[in-house]
Amino acid sequence: MHKITRTDTASPVVGVSNVHKSFGALKVLDGVSFDVNRGEVLVLIGRSGSGKSTALRCIDRFETIDSGEIVVCGHRVSGPKLDLRALRQDVGIVFQSYNLFPHLTIEENITLAPCSVKGISKVQAKEQARRVLAQVGLEDKLHQYPEQLSGGQQQRAAIARSLAMQPKVMLFDEVTSALDPELTGEVLKVIEALAADGMTMVMVTHEMGFARGIANRVVFMHRGKIHETGPAAILTSPATPELAQFVGTGL
Amino acid sequence: MNLNLDFAAILERWPAFLEGALLTFQLAFIATVLGTIIGVLGAIGRRSSYPVVARICGIYVEAIRNTPLLVQIFLVYFGLASLGLKFSAFTVAAAALTINVGAYTTEIIRAGFDAIPRGQIEAAEGLALSRAQIYWHVVMMPAIEKVYPALTSQFVLLMLASSVTSQISAEELTAVANYIQSDTYRAFETYILVALAYIVLSLIMRAVFWLLGLVIFPRRRRLGTPL
Numbered sequence: 001m002h003k004i005t006r007t008d009t010a011s012p013v014v015g016v017s018n019v020h021k022s023f024g025a026l027k028v029l030d031g032v033s034f035d036v037n038r039g040e041v042l043v044l045i046g047r048s049g050s051g052k053s054t055a056l057r058c059i060d061r062f063e064t065i066d067s068g069e070i071v072v073c074g075h076r077v078s079g080p081k082l083d084l085r086a087l088r089q090d091v092g093i094v095f096q097s098y099n100l101f102p103h104l105t106i107e108e109n110i111t112l113a114p115c116s117v118k119g120i121s122k123v124q125a126k127e128q129a130r131r132v133l134a135q136v137g138l139e140d141k142l143h144q145y146p147e148q149l150s151g152g153q154q155q156r157a158a159i160a161r162s163l164a165m166q167p168k169v170m171l172f173d174e175v176t177s178a179l180d181p182e183l184t185g186e187v188l189k190v191i192e193a194l195a196a197d198g199m200t201m202v203m204v205t206h207e208m209g210f211a212r213g214i215a216n217r218v219v220f221m222h223r224g225k226i227h228e229t230g231p232a233a234i235l236t237s238p239a240t241p242e243l244a245q246f247v248g249t250g251l
Numbered sequence: 252m253n254l255n256l257d258f259a260a261i262l263e264r265w266p267a268f269l270e271g272a273l274l275t276f277q278l279a280f281i282a283t284v285l286g287t288i289i290g291v292l293g294a295i296g297r298r299s300s301y302p303v304v305a306r307i308c309g310i311y312v313e314a315i316r317n318t319p320l321l322v323q324i325f326l327v328y329f330g331l332a333s334l335g336l337k338f339s340a341f342t343v344a345a346a347a348l349t350i351n352v353g354a355y356t357t358e359i360i361r362a363g364f365d366a367i368p369r370g371q372i373e374a375a376e377g378l379a380l381s382r383a384q385i386y387w388h389v390v391m392m393p394a395i396e397k398v399y400p401a402l403t404s405q406f407v408l409l410m411l412a413s414s415v416t417s418q419i420s421a422e423e424l425t426a427v428a429n430y431i432q433s434d435t436y437r438a439f440e441t442y443i444l445v446a447l448a449y450i451v452l453s454l455i456m457r458a459v460f461w462l463l464g465l466v467i468f469p470r471r472r473r474l475g476t477p478l
Contacts, residue, residue, distance in 0.1 A: 060377060088379035099374035102478055103393045103470050112388055113378035145470050158374075165378060 012037050012071075013169050013200045014059055019068035019078075021054065028054045029065070030224035034217075036169070039198045043211040043232075046221035047246065052204045055221065056173055059202060060091050073168050089117065092162030093171040096178055098154040100146040100161070106133070107142045110161045117165070125164075132160040136190045152183030156190050163194075170194065172203035208235060208247055220246065260435045261444060271427030272448050274341065278423060279410035279456065282348035286409070287402075289349065290356025295386065297361050308357065315354030321415050323347055328419045344416035344423070352409045359401050363394030396468050396478050403460040407453050414449075424448055 012035035021029040028051045036042045044052040057063045058070060061077050061084060070077040073090040100109050110132060111125035120128075133139045136156040138149075146154055155175055162170060172191065176184040188210050195201060195214050205211055211218060215232040220243045228234060228243045238244040296308035315323065324347040331338055338346075367390050375389040395402070417426035424445055432441040465472045 062373060062376075085379045085381065088377055091377075093377040095370060095374065095377075097370050099368075099370040101371065101374070101389055101393070103396060103468070104388075105470075113380060116384050116388065117379045117381075145474060147474065147476065161378070 013040075013073055014042075014202060015069070015071040016055070016059070017069050019055070019058065019065050019070060021058065021063065021065045027224050029058070032068075032221075032224070032226055034219055034226065034229070036200060036202055036217075038200055040216045041195050041201045041203070041214050042217050042219060043215040044202065044204045044219050044221060045206070045208070045211060045246070046227075050221040051224040052219075052221045053173055056171055056202060056204050060088060060093050060171055062093075085117070089165060090168045091171060092165060092167030092169070093173065094155070094158050094162055094175050096174040098146070098151070098158045098178075100154055100158055102146050105143050105145055106138070106149070106157050106160075109146070109157065110164045113161070114164050128164055129160075132163045133157070135163065135193070136160045137186075150183060151179050152186045155179065155183075155187045159187075159190055159194075169200040169202065172201065172205070174204050174206065176205065176207060211235060256440055256443075257437060258440050258444070261431060261437055261440050264431050264435075267427050267431060268424070268444065268448060271422060271424035272452060274421070275410065275413055275423040275425075275449075276452060276455075278341070278345055278348055278413045278416065278421070279406065279452075281345045282352050282409055282413070283406045285349040286352035286356045286406070289353030290360045290402075291391070293353060293357030294360035294364055297357065298364060312354045312357050315351055316358070320347075320351055320412055321418060323351055324416060324419055340416075340419050340421040343419060344413070344421035348409060348413055348416065351412075352405065355405050355409075356402065359398050359405060360394060362401075363398035364390055366397050367394055392467075393478055396471060399460075399464055399468070403457070403464075406460070407456050410452060410456060411449060424452075 014034075014036040016035070017033045019029050019032045020027070030051075032051070032055055034042065044056060046052045054063055058065055059072055059077065061082065065078055068078065072087060075082060075087040075090065077087060100106075101112070104112065107126060107129050110129040111122065114120050114125045114128060115122060130139060130142065133142060136159055138153060138156055138160065141149060141153060141157065146157070149157060159175075175191075176187050179187060184207065188207065191201070191203070192214055212232045212235045218230060218232055218234055219226055220228040220234070220238075220240075222242050228238065228240045230239075234243065235247050238247060293308050293311065296304050297312070299305045299308070324344065327347040327350065328343050331343060371389055371393075372385060375385040380388065413423055414425035416423060417429060420426060428441050428445040432438040435441070471478070
């Protein structure tokens with residue numbers, strides 16, 4: 001086998017090419033390809049069941065693929081020799097259901113991975129926890145437990161927990177779908193600030209207004225395929241009737 | 252009805268009772284500590300991705316849960332003897348009780364593991380934690396917190412069940428009582444006292460578990476809510 005080296009800075013942070021995946025007889029990804037460059041924000045949209053969440057989860061190898069290739073930060077995600085933990089140190093993922101560890105304080109939630117995975121000292125980790133919590137506007141919640149926080153605060157804490165690992169790319173999987181509009185707003189503000197800081201991001205969202213404002217590129221998925229893709233402007237002037245219908249009902 | 256109780260002859264023997272109670276407590280302590288370790292390992296084993304390991308742990312749990320404790324004690328006792336190994340009755344009793352409670356603990360902790368939402372584990376995997384780190388930091392403590400009441404009840408039950416080890420002459424509380432009642436012919440009084448002693452032991456154990464819970468579950472201590 002020849003070695004694939006991707007050291008040049010122009011190569012994409014996330015490269016997905018011709019990915020196929022089925023759950024049994026159901027084809028969820030049917031030849032999906034997209035690249036995400038450094039500092040870029042890619043937004044995946046589509047109906048429920050269109051494959052957008054699966055596509056996102058494949059990037060962090062929470063789903064395996066049947067064929068095609070995925071390369072993330074130089075890791076061949078689809079390859080047999082993938083160092084899964086190395087991949088996941090480079091990729092941060094935030095879920096719809098926050099998934100904070102309920103028995104740990106917010107500080108412990110944030111310091112756990114840096115201490116046990118990267119082996120940094122407790123003092124350093126706590127310092128960093130303070131910093132990332134300030135970034136999401138929760139510096140006063142350090143010693144609270146998740147259940148003492150609102151949904152929006154929990155989601156921001158989950159983002160802070162990911163940031164503490166200093167990922168090179170962040171994945172957001174419908175992170176505001178469980179929140180009311182007000183709480184959604186506070187979470188989206190945090191994500192906008194991250195984008196402004198130059199964080200590379202891939203996100204699945206149903207917030208069309210937000211997508212329009214933040215996306216460098218929008219990928220509209222339909223029946224496991226990329227049906228339409230382009231800059232955020234495609235959301236206001238879609239080329240395909242399917243996207244037109246989707247944003248029409250989505251707004 | 253003519254009830255004629257005389258405790259004098261029995262109360263005189265209080266040092267023997269105390270010794271028996273202490274031995275019962277020791278048996279319970281050893282079996283609780285070792286049983287917890289076996290339970291955690293057994294629960295991890297039952298969920299192992301190696302079918303052989305999962306199978307062996309399953310067979311262990313089912314074998315123990317479907318046979319009487321007394322028979323298990325005899326199996327250990329005569330089994331070791333037939334191998335030519337000589338151990339004290341206390342050691343055999345402690346081993347048998349550990350094997351017994353280990354199976355129940357395995358099942359209880361497994362239920363706790365199964366109650367951890369899949370999303371918790373995914374979040375931990377997403378943070379690049381290793382399998383062992385996930386078990387230790389993300390699965391184990393909340394699982395044990397969830398099943399803590401069931402777990403501690405099981406250990407108190409075990410302490411009470413240790414009375415059966417009097418059958419192989421482990422000198423615990425019930426064995427002492429058997430001996431004293433045959434000496435004094437005051438059987439009813441003897442067993443009244445023994446029952447009271449077991450109640451006291453149970454209450455002590457429950458108090459210890461309660462305090463231990465406060466120490467190992469700080470969230471529970473601070474918020475008082477179930478996980």
